[in-house]
Amino acid sequence: MQSISVSDIIVKKAAESRIDQVDFDKLVFGTVFTDHMFECDYINGHWQQPTIRPYGPLTISPAAKVFHYGQAVFEGMKAYKDDQGKVFLFRPDENFNRINKSSERLAIPEFPREYFFGALEELLRMDNDWIKPGLGNSLYIRPFVIASEIGVSASAANQYKFMIILSPAQAYYSGDVSVVIAEKYSRAADGGVGYAKAAGNYGAQFYPTRLAQEQGFQQVIWTDANSHQFLEEAGTMNVFFRVGDKLLTAPTNDRILDGVTRKSLITLAKDAGIDVEVRRVEVSEIVEAAQQGTLKEIFGAGTAAVVSPVKAFSYRGTKYDLPAQESSYAIRFKKALNDIQYNCAPDPYNWRYPIN
Amino acid sequence: MQSISVSDIIVKKAAESRIDQVDFDKLVFGTVFTDHMFECDYINGHWQQPTIRPYGPLTISPAAKVFHYGQAVFEGMKAYKDDQGKVFLFRPDENFNRINKSSERLAIPEFPREYFFGALEELLRMDNDWIKPGLGNSLYIRPFVIASEIGVSASAANQYKFMIILSPAQAYYSGDVSVVIAEKYSRAADGGVGYAKAAGNYGAQFYPTRLAQEQGFQQVIWTDANSHQFLEEAGTMNVFFRVGDKLLTAPTNDRILDGVTRKSLITLAKDAGIDVEVRRVEVSEIVEAAQQGTLKEIFGAGTAAVVSPVKAFSYRGTKYDLPAQESSYAIRFKKALNDIQYNCAPDPYNWRYPIN
Structure with a gap:
């Protein structure tokens, strides 16, 4: 040894x-x-x-x-x-x-x-x-x-x-992003390397992302490769959906990255008394919630972007705008995370690691 | 321009x-x-x-x-x-x-x-x-x-x-190979980059291939990521199955590489009067054929290996040995291809490209 x-x-x-x-x-x-x-x-x-x-x-x-x-x-x-x-x-x-x-x-x-x-x-x-x-x-x-x-x-x-x-x-994104929900292209297979931060996972997303950008969107929210019915992640961010006051996000599996920001947000949200459901999220329920006005927020969570609010999403050619939120979860969690990261608040979880 | x-x-x-x-x-x-x-x-x-x-x-x-x-x-x-x-x-x-x-x-x-x-x-x-x-x-x-x-x-x-x-x-493989049919890991997703010779497709296979090697096999034959019921390709080679005197191989799609050796073999086989079925090949039909003795050959086809005979495959923990063939398609096609490649035979398809 x-x-x-x-x-x-x-x-x-x-x-x-x-x-x-x-x-x-x-x-x-x-x-x-x-x-x-x-x-x-x-x-x-x-x-x-x-x-x-x-x-x-x-x-x-x-x-x-x-x-x-x-x-x-x-x-x-x-x-x-x-x-x-x-x-x-x-x-x-x-x-x-x-x-x-x-x-x-x-x-x-x-x-x-x-x-x-x-x-x-x-x-x-x-x-x-x-x-x-x-x-x-x-x-x-x-x-x-x-x-x-x-x-x-x-x-x-x-x-x-x-x-x-x-x-x-400095900050990774300038402003809110618009996203396309994937219907044809995929990011990861069951039994593949989607859960790993493998170089090839990223290069494989550039072309479908470019197609989205040509339509005026910045990012793709990936769906499962088998059915395209379930929402997975955004490639460089995990994704959260706020329906009413409930927060939804996909469980990690062999296709989805186990994001540090994702798991930190889940902890912060639960401890703030917010109802967090970590489960498969159907595209159809998010579209329905958007139509009924109960979809209040979508946001990405990742180290580079921290928390990245989504202002609109496109699915099957229809664009759904998200309403402005006075008391946004995205902004609230970004602040709570930043306060811990920049040593502006107590650190009950021992997440900070000081460099001496 | x-x-x-x-x-x-x-x-x-x-x-x-x-x-x-x-x-x-x-x-x-x-x-x-x-x-x-x-x-x-x-x-x-x-x-x-x-x-x-x-x-x-x-x-x-x-x-x-x-x-x-x-x-x-x-x-x-x-x-x-x-x-x-x-x-x-x-x-x-x-x-x-x-x-x-x-x-x-x-x-x-x-x-x-x-x-x-x-x-x-x-x-x-x-x-x-x-x-x-x-x-x-x-x-x-x-x-x-x-x-x-x-x-x-x-x-x-x-x-x-x-x-x-x-x-x-010189030759890529020394001797016949034994392969494992994938049951858990996958190479490519629908809507992914499997059809491309993308760098990341190869690195992603090394770990499952190593697991196969630890069991005494050299390669993995990949199956579809959704059901693992259909045989796809071997990662660096397309795969052919000879059942009776019929030749089976998977159709190309967005998960399978459109191999030059593969398409050349299909042409050679058809022109030799062999019945070639380009269709989804079920794992179960190959296992059954092996059990009934009608599975005569499996071989890989790719530029590096040219034609690579498989001597045994493993599926769900059972190893199936392939019989030695007196008139092997693999050997016959390898010779026919080599004869064209090395200018030892006429080139009716105009496949040779001379360098002057």
């Missing part, structure tokens, strides 16, 4: 910070990266010496399996800074467990807990200045694993690269 | 060939590459100047979308050399059309025909010595496209890299 310790991380500091070149008021999500990144290779059956080094390009063979077979998984997390300059992660254990669950499904070796947390803590200390305080500001954290073995034969790799890159972020 | 011409390809020759370092009698499939590769970037809405340069690593951002969202497609083709040293491709139009069909589904821009064929012809002329004559020897050709834009936001890239790399090959 390999002995692993955080102190094994080799740190190579950037000669000079690039932070002065960045306009933090005009960030495009996911396009600007901090001074450092984490890298750890899996070779000969072991994770090798982990390294933090200046952010920069990889030198990688065009025959690396990731390019050909999509053997790759990732996570999305955020670090938040409070007004005193303290930095927090939000439920990072969930992301750690999930990347290894994703990896298992993609036949990628498990990554050690000590390296994951050691890397995050060291990176966030080194690139602390890139985390700006203030509501909506955060540092988006992207851990990912790619198959780096050279070989154009379709089998699991025996070499991998685990990386973490960091990107300062 | 962009004007495109083959003469636009910039050629940078390798200073020295690596061919003398290669033992062509001990090739491991897909691990050795020739002296040159083709590269063409898509930037600002256009495919830029294409280049052939010495085979070597890419310098690419860790934030390139291909690593995170699996927005990547590929093709598999082979070049064959006859005893006079003439080089041929096999139905390359099929691969050209298919990579663009795959690209469309992955929201990747179409690649121009002139560049595709211009690149192949120039590469095969330059690396001609890497193509060895003799049955079973070939040069495996891997065209692929990856999303190269920097950005960890889940949307289609606006920059891509189209590449072709070449790998000398």
